[in-house]
Amino acid sequence: xxxxxxxxxxxxxxxxxxxxxxxxxxxxxxxxxxxxxxxxxxxxxxxxxxxxxxxxxxxxxxxxxxxxxxxxxxxxxxxxxxxxxxxxxxxxxxxxxxxxxxxxxxxxxxxxxxxxxxxxxxxxxxxxxxxxxxxxxxxxxxxxxxxxxxxxxxxxxxxxxxxxxxxxxxxxxxxxxxxxxxxxxxxxxxxxxxxxxxxxxxxxxxxxxxxxxxxxxxxxxxxxxxxxxxxxxxxxxxxxxxxxxxxxxxxxxxxxxxxxxxxxxxxxxxxxxxxxxxxxxxxxxxxxxxxxxxxxxxxxxxxxxxxxxxxxxxxxxxxxxxxxxxxxxxxxxxxxxxxxxxxxxxxxxxxxxxxxxxxxxxxxxxxx
Numbered sequence: 001x002x003x004x005x006x007x008x009x010x011x012x013x014x015x016x017x018x019x020x021x022x023x024x025x026x027x028x029x030x031x032x033x034x035x036x037x038x039x040x041x042x043x044x045x046x047x048x049x050x051x052x053x054x055x056x057x058x059x060x061x062x063x064x065x066x067x068x069x070x071x072x073x074x075x076x077x078x079x080x081x082x083x084x085x086x087x088x089x090x091x092x093x094x095x096x097x098x099x100x101x102x103x104x105x106x107x108x109x110x111x112x113x114x115x116x117x118x119x120x121x122x123x124x125x126x127x128x129x130x131x132x133x134x135x136x137x138x139x140x141x142x143x144x145x146x147x148x149x150x151x152x153x154x155x156x157x158x159x160x161x162x163x164x165x166x167x168x169x170x171x172x173x174x175x176x177x178x179x180x181x182x183x184x185x186x187x188x189x190x191x192x193x194x195x196x197x198x199x200x201x202x203x204x205x206x207x208x209x210x211x212x213x214x215x216x217x218x219x220x221x222x223x224x225x226x227x228x229x230x231x232x233x234x235x236x237x238x239x240x241x242x243x244x245x246x247x248x249x250x251x252x253x254x255x256x257x258x259x260x261x262x263x264x265x266x267x268x269x270x271x272x273x274x275x276x277x278x279x280x281x282x283x284x285x286x287x288x289x290x291x292x293x294x295x296x297x298x299x300x301x302x303x304x305x306x307x308x309x310x311x312x313x314x315x316x317x318x319x320x321x322x323x324x325x326x327x328x329x330x331x332x333x334x335x336x337x338x339x340x341x342x343x344x345x346x347x348x349x350x351x352x353x354x355x356x357x358x359x360x361x362x363x364x365x366x367x368x
Contacts, residue, residue: 250280306322308322
């Protein structure tokens with residue numbers, strides 16, 4: 001299986017399976033001299049790890065990340081950084097029934113059709129467990145950003161669960177860390193708790209929409225045509241397991257706006273250009289404007305559910321399947337730190353590209 005790497009200069013290759021002995025990431029292109037240690041990376045791993053509350057899978061994984069190379073005396077050396085996370089709570093017997101059956105909505109059938117072999121224990125590479133490696137790599141990217149561009153702050157949060165969205169008039173950045181859904185609206189979080197509890201008990205699941213905002217991103221990152229930062233952001237988010245749609249800024253809703261309503265008007269502020277809105281999501285022509293970089297992605301409902309579904313076997317026989325095991329009733333909850341990690345990797349990658357290509361922004365605005 002090829003194509004397990006993303007990034008241009010900051011390049012991340014993930015490896016490992018859901019029920020193998022370990023998984024992880026090999027990260028190349030990390031600048032030398034970045035202060036980093038396992039404890040610093042573990043902060044981000046703990047946001048994603050399973051089994052933290054009743055709304056996520058009850059698989060108990062500590063998700064302890066180990067740094068195997070590329071760091072000496074607490075700093076990156078500029079050589080590849082190898083990150084490893086051991087699997088400790090596999091229950092492969094839960095998946096014995098799907099060895100010959102394909103779960104509807106899951107990648108079982110396409111993996112089999114393409115490769116003629118698949119690791120049915122938890123889905124192998126198609127499992128959301130693979131995203132643990134991305135979060136570890138994202139922690140490394142955050143450490144590099146803290147050194148190179150300390151004003152950047154990356155925050156993910158859930159804005160919709162199933163058909164139930166937040167009220168943006170109640171948006172509170174501080175509320176995000178106070179509830180199990182990373183929700184910025186306390187009233188919506190309370191509603192989602194009851195809604196998801198009922199779904200969980202019924203053996204079903206539901207999808208979600210996650211928004212990730214990078215504040216303090218400088219203007220000038222990205223390039224026209226094939227090097228657009230929003231192109232790479234969209235690809236990064238779309239590569240996350242179970243993601244079915246990505247939007248930048250106003251996204252699909254921009255199609256309903258007029259040109260006058262959609263264009264973010266510009267004024268001159270004391271420190272440079274000031275925009276009166278951010279329909280563009282912080283990107284114009286593939287290049288950051290200096291506004292908040294905003295991306296949203298939709299996550300489908302978890303395919304492994306206790307509700308019986310019709311399917312077929314590898315021999316073509318029609319049958320019924322119920323997926324046993326421990327699964328997220330709303331995988332969107334643990335997708336929030338994954339989205340943050342992918343944002344960090346893309347922003348760092350484009351910061352390094354920008355430094356290598358033009359060094360610093362060349363176009364001045366205002367009096368010389």
